[in-house]
Amino acid sequence: xxxxxxxxxxxxxxxxxxxxxxxxxxxxxxxxxxxxxxxxxxxxxxxxxxxxxxxxxxxxxxxxxxxxxxxxxxxxxxxxxxxxxxxxxxxxxxxxxxxxxxxxxxxxxxxxxxxxxxxxxxxxxxxxxxxxxxxxxxxxxxxxxxxxxxxxxxxxxxxxxxxxxxxxxxxxxxxxxxxxxxxxxxxxxxxxxxxxxxxxxxxxxxx
Amino acid sequence: xxxxxxxxxxxxxxxxxxxxxxxxxxxxxxxxxxxxxxxxxxxxxxxxxxxxxxxxxxxxxxxxxxxxxxxxxxxxxxxxxxxxxxxxxxxxxxxxxxxxxxxxxxxxxxxxxxxxxxxxxxxxxxxxxxxxxxxxxxxxxxxxxxxxxxxxxxxxxxxxxxxxxxxxxxxxxxxxxxxxxxxxxxxxxxxxxxxxxxxxxxxxxxxxxxxxxxxxxxxxxxxxxxxxxxxxxxxxxxxxxxxxxxxxxxxxxxxxxxxxxxxxxxxxxxxxxxxxxxxxxxxxxxxxxxxxxxxxxxxxxxxxxxxxxxxxxxxxxxxxxxxxxxxxxxxxxxxxxxxxxxxxxxxxxxxxxxxxxxxxxxxxxxxxxxxxxxxxxxxxxxxxxxxxx
Numbered sequence: 001x002x003x004x005x006x007x008x009x010x011x012x013x014x015x016x017x018x019x020x021x022x023x024x025x026x027x028x029x030x031x032x033x034x035x036x037x038x039x040x041x042x043x044x045x046x047x048x049x050x051x052x053x054x055x056x057x058x059x060x061x062x063x064x065x066x067x068x069x070x071x072x073x074x075x076x077x078x079x080x081x082x083x084x085x086x087x088x089x090x091x092x093x094x095x096x097x098x099x100x101x102x103x104x105x106x107x108x109x110x111x112x113x114x115x116x117x118x119x120x121x122x123x124x125x126x127x128x129x130x131x132x133x134x135x136x137x138x139x140x141x142x143x144x145x146x147x148x149x150x151x152x153x154x155x156x157x158x159x160x161x162x163x164x165x166x167x168x169x170x171x172x173x174x175x176x177x178x179x180x181x182x183x184x185x186x187x188x189x190x191x192x193x194x195x196x197x198x199x200x201x202x203x204x205x206x207x
Numbered sequence: 208x209x210x211x212x213x214x215x216x217x218x219x220x221x222x223x224x225x226x227x228x229x230x231x232x233x234x235x236x237x238x239x240x241x242x243x244x245x246x247x248x249x250x251x252x253x254x255x256x257x258x259x260x261x262x263x264x265x266x267x268x269x270x271x272x273x274x275x276x277x278x279x280x281x282x283x284x285x286x287x288x289x290x291x292x293x294x295x296x297x298x299x300x301x302x303x304x305x306x307x308x309x310x311x312x313x314x315x316x317x318x319x320x321x322x323x324x325x326x327x328x329x330x331x332x333x334x335x336x337x338x339x340x341x342x343x344x345x346x347x348x349x350x351x352x353x354x355x356x357x358x359x360x361x362x363x364x365x366x367x368x369x370x371x372x373x374x375x376x377x378x379x380x381x382x383x384x385x386x387x388x389x390x391x392x393x394x395x396x397x398x399x400x401x402x403x404x405x406x407x408x409x410x411x412x413x414x415x416x417x418x419x420x421x422x423x424x425x426x427x428x429x430x431x432x433x434x435x436x437x438x439x440x441x442x443x444x445x446x447x448x449x450x451x452x453x454x455x456x457x458x459x460x461x462x463x464x465x466x467x468x469x470x471x472x473x474x475x476x477x478x479x480x481x482x483x484x485x486x487x488x489x490x491x492x493x494x495x496x497x498x499x500x501x502x503x504x505x506x507x508x509x510x511x512x513x514x515x516x517x518x519x520x521x522x523x524x525x526x527x528x529x530x531x532x533x534x535x536x537x538x539x540x541x542x543x544x545x546x547x548x549x550x551x552x553x554x555x556x557x558x559x560x561x562x563x564x565x566x567x568x569x570x571x572x573x574x575x576x577x578x579x580x581x582x583x584x585x586x587x588x589x590x591x592x593x594x595x596x
Contacts, residue, residue, distance in 0.1 A: 063582055065589025067527070069548055070562055
């Protein structure tokens with residue numbers, strides 16, 4: 001799934017791309033139309049592979065020459081051997097998986113590093129909508145109503161850190177971006193990120 | 208260019224002296240077959256399109272399906288019709304003959320110029336018939352490798368094919384990984400399913416039940432098991448289609464009549480269509496060839512050659528793969544393609560996979576399918592960039 005806000009999204013993709021060592025082997029889980037894969041192939045010279053659920057997404061990726069298979073993050077990661085990739089990326093997709101913990105564990109098994117970016121449900125605008133309006137949040141970057149959203153497992157940055165601890169993942173890097181795409185204070189405490197980060201990007205490795 | 212006004216070729220003559228290029232091999236280059244036989248005198252008939260570049264790096268081998276032949280993109284001399292994959296192969300087509308050197312050869316066991324049961328056995332001077340050794344998909348690929356050697360091509364830029372052609376693509380990638388830069392197996396499987404073996408057996412029994420089959424010696428005795436082969440083709444043809452495609456094309460419409468005739472005439476259009484398919488098939492295809500080539504598909508099980516683990520067939524491969532299936536293909540369903548993809552993933556191979564939406568059944572890979580063409584163009588284009596051509 002890709003966020004409709006192209007500006008924010010591109011900063012998010014660039015941030016992910018910066019975390020990838022040039023020349024490495026990368027799997028992008030939920031690669032959508034292949035924007036990140038194309039960026040990685042062009043700027044980081046990586047061996048880029050993708051998995052995408054939608055038939056249209058895969059057909060588009062293959063037609064533009066990307067190495068992408070039609071598959072499901074929840075079921076198809078088990079097919080890959082241990083350490084098959086240097087990086088396994090889950091960009092704006094973890095909230096749409098049925099079993100985020102299992103997906104994260106599989107990513108850490110088949111990749112030496114995992115990169116996860118996700119929208120932060122703890123952002124002040126989200127909290128504001130719940131608190132003041134008593135409604136599930138709908139924002140520019142998350143425009144779905146609760147009954148038609150593909151995003152079934154929302155979390156906050158704090159929640160995600162708890163999951164990392166639960167699966168024994170080591171956080172090598174973490175970056176929070178505000179709604180405009182700027183970085184939230186690098187040395188700020190978690191609670192500050194959790195309030196002002198519209199989305200977060202984590203670089204993880206096995207503990 | 209082919210002369211479309213030319214008279215049609217005799218299929219019997221085509222089996223030995225085809226209207227194609229032919230590479231002939233003698234005892235110094237025997238065809239070593241899986242059944243243990245070494246064919247000392249054998250030949251392979253092939254067509255080429257486009258120009259081989261100086262580096263010999265732009266060759267694409269197209270592998271044909273069960274009843275196909277080497278005439279992939281040009282007039283078939285026996286039927287007078289165009290090639291069997293002109294939607295995909297030709298000038299400006301996804302497999303572009305302006306850019307690539309395309310090779311298509313008749314399979315071993317076939318009947319359009321490569322050695323098979325309709326060919327003359329040099330030891331007896333009679334048609335091989337059932338004395339021809341049993342053929343496997345790997346034998347077909349071995350024969351193609353000899354041809355590629357003879358053409359002086361070290362590495363094929365791509366090996367492409369659907370159905371049984373896709374089986375050959377997979378076998379090429381497994382047997383000669385270093386010689387296959389990219390592979391395009393379409394609507395295929397790494398093993399023939401029990402259901403598909405069952406369908407083939409019905410077809411073979413139909414041929415053998417025809418008294419004119421004469422225990423396989425019909426060519427010597429001057430007969431043809433046309434009824435049996437026709438029934439085999441009718442049955443098989445249904446498996447290449449889908450209920451939605453049949454319904455769209457025929458429904459329950461009647462053939463040239465207002466009401467059922469209360470007889471066993473071809474009242475329904477679908478019956479008339481199938482009868483025509485059967486009749487036109489027997490004019491171009493040898494019945495014993497049909498037995499041999501269906502058997503080769505039945506025996507195909509790539510994993511079985513690798514301790515039952517399909518991923519081992521592709522261990523360490525550097526070949527780039529693109530696998531595609533069709534939603535309505537129940538003969539080679541998407542699950543068959545997924546099994547290939549899972550094995551390739553487990554082997555760490557570069558693989559793309561897409562299930563394409565189509566209601567045309569197994570035959571979709573041969574037809575106008577824009578999504579298949581876009582996928583093929585993208586895959587071949589990116590492979591060509593990686594190959595530097």
